[in-house]
Amino acid sequence: MKKIYELAKKAGACSPGLRDIQKAKNVYDLIRLMKTGKGIEFIMESNFLTESVYIQYRSELEKENIFLDGQHSLVNPLLVIALGGEVKIEVNGFQVCEIYAKGSAVLNIVAYDNAYVSIELYQDAKVNIEKYGQSKVKEYRK
Structure with a gap:
């Protein structure tokens, strides 16, 4: 510590x-x-x-759900912090997800139904987004 x-x-x-x-x-x-x-x-x-x-x-x-490297897949997480690596995130139903990414992180987001996803990107983080149904994905570049 x-x-x-x-x-x-x-x-x-x-x-x-x-x-x-x-x-x-x-x-x-x-x-x-x-x-x-x-x-x-x-x-x-x-x-x-x-x-x-x-x-x-x-x-x-x-x-x-705090990642620095590697490949990861998540379904309906509440919060994700990606400092690197590749993270695939699927959000569906009425779920809400907060994502923060920086550095070399690559996010692949798939939102279905009425899901709501908020993404804050810092530095060189990248995101690919697929939306279906009434889902909403908000992306903020800091």
Whole structure:
């Protein structure tokens, strides 16, 4: 945890964020912090999540739909953070999905029925979108 604190501090995390990191008891507490509004903003605007940290906590991060590399397929996730790799996301029914992507991430989005998908793209992230039915996909380039 101390290594993550130091990386966050070096990347410019705010004092309240650093205090929250210090309070974290395990990696899942840190992942919950990453998935907050402030955490997502910090991740998207910094290079905090280094490859070595990602490799160390790969399984925990991927279980929470946070990806740095590889190919992944998801159906109806609530939140996805893609910092690299290729992620195929299918959203259907009345589901709502938030997606944040940056770096070399490539997103393939398929929305059906009345699904709603919001995508924020940073840096060189790319997205391919297919929409069917009354689905809506909103794309924002930051």
